Amino acid sequence: MTAPAARFDTDARGVAPDLRHRSIIQTAMAKYEVVRDRSQSWFQDWEGARDLAARTKLEAVGRLDTYLEQLVRNLEARGTRVHWAGDAQQAREIIVGILREKNARVVVKSKSMTSEEIRLNDAIEAAGCEVVESDLGEFIVQLRGEAPYHLVFPAMHLTRSEIRQTFEAKLRDAPSDDPEELTMVARRVLRRTYLQADVGITGANFAVADTGMISITENEGNARLTAALPRTMITLIGIEKVLPRLEDLALFLPMLAVMGTGQPLTCYNTMYGGPRQPGEADGPEEYHVVLLDNRRSALLADAELRETLGCIRCGACLNVCPVFRNVGGHTYGTVYGGPIGAVITPHLRGFKDWVHLSYASSLCGACTATCPVKINLHRHLLENRRAASHRDARWSYKIGFTIYAAVANSPALWKVATRLLRIGMSVRRLVNGSVLDPMRAWTRTRDLPPIAKQSFREWWRAQGR
């Protein structure tokens, strides 16, 4: 077992039986499901909307080169400086380079999973700058030195009292468990940071090719302050976030809101097209957009996997995934958790180290059923397993399934195996669930039914049929 697989296994065994963790997630998700369903019902035809979204995204990634060039042309026409980053290291170097050029000391950042993907905060801190997360959830997990727990809800695993304790320990300011009061604490810290910050870094939800605009959606207004107050603004965005037309946002903004948080529309939807233009009162003096590949083009090159680039990072597949709900976001050990993470991480970060995530699923398909852009997620999990069987076959599986196929295909062997199993199972019952039990993986927590005395085929023959 590789190190990430072993860590996943250990962490999953620790978290899954934790009833406190389970109840926190269940409570959060129960609320989400109610509002999501209500908001979804405002669409005249949700299934039609999914079809259209899937088609639009496929169109966008299918002609990614064209749309990216169009996007860049339009952005540059307004004075935006666009950078192409082939991988995480290049992206870090580009961004740190801008910080150095600006002699930045304080950086404020709004929510961006892509920045987590390239471990941007580490690079910024290594360059001697202070970086402060301005999204409330991200702010909290940053104080705790944790990774975001969920694509959309970074601190969903924490209770109010844990957040109060964190604020008490790190900020020496935590009047009560009251969410409003705690928010005001964060707000005081962040307001100061916005004014101090030399550079503001944002992620992005979409990039509109035909108008050359970066679309950012948020609920707290923190991204707007991150973008508007510092003199320099940087947006880091994966190349797959491109949409062909401005009008596509009419579909994608409500869809992202509904599936992400259950809102009909996110509170703030802002578009950024460039630095402050002549005659404009506010906005950054310089605007940089960093377009990140980081193996996305490898997904693009694969006809089957291409559709995974349609992901709008709404987190809906995490929310409905019984595995995610029981192991939690941190167990995945990688920035993109849940079904979409289990599908793409092996391709982004290495098959051998990460394909265990594709096995950690009952293939129930709840993710595929909910995905707003209709990514066939559980099918990709299966395809990843299939690829693993060719690339890094597990010998225990290979031998096991070879024997299994031989036995299943031979009535004589099947009969012998059934008999042996009957004897074996009656002996096994003596050590049921103990360390001596060869079926302990099952029997440690569950009983096994007794093997029937007569199989169906034996009954069939006994009937003289």
Added chain:
Amino acid sequence: MYPQVAVSMVRIFEALGHRVGCASGPACCGQPAFNAGYWDESRKIAVRVVESLRDAEAVVIGSGSCAAMMKVHYPELCAGTEVEAEARALAARCHEFSSFLVNHLGVTDLGANFPYKVTFHDGCHGLRELNDKRPPRELLARVRGLELIEMDAAEACCGFGGTFSATFPAISTAMAEEKCASALETRADYVVSCDSSCLMQIQGLADRQKRSIRTMHLAELLARS
């Protein structure tokens, strides 16, 4: 492991006047290897299954999961083999048990009598690969004395998932715990499903945790008069 399911199916179809045969081919559809990604091994079984069911007019499968395997996945699994066309033809003749009764035979009332409260568990593959949650409910609605109480998590996975249940036992068990909790909330006497493997998981956990859940396959229930 659950011969009574197939025995019940035989009795039901014979009572309806059909002639039932038992194929002599493999007693497994090959899904465990397929779902683990070991398609070459799975294909060896699938080819033999396809050959052994050549003469059947209709193949009725007492498991939504195995039915999805044969209906949805056999054609792609057998593509490029000599049984490719046969696998496609077989897929069209394969039916999940409840769907066969309701959609193919148009039968919803089997005269069954089962004076209990029942909650129904949708197996994931019947639900999301075969896309039909109606047939079992239509059949249950006609059973004398039966009261169906839907659980909140009717469509949630029980956590079985084949080899998943043994390779990730902690996750699988947590999923079963949630399923059982939802079933218990309904105060139903029985959890009924079209998939024995789900029921093995649910019953296995309930027994270990001494929860008063009894499980029964739909075919067995419908054979009760």
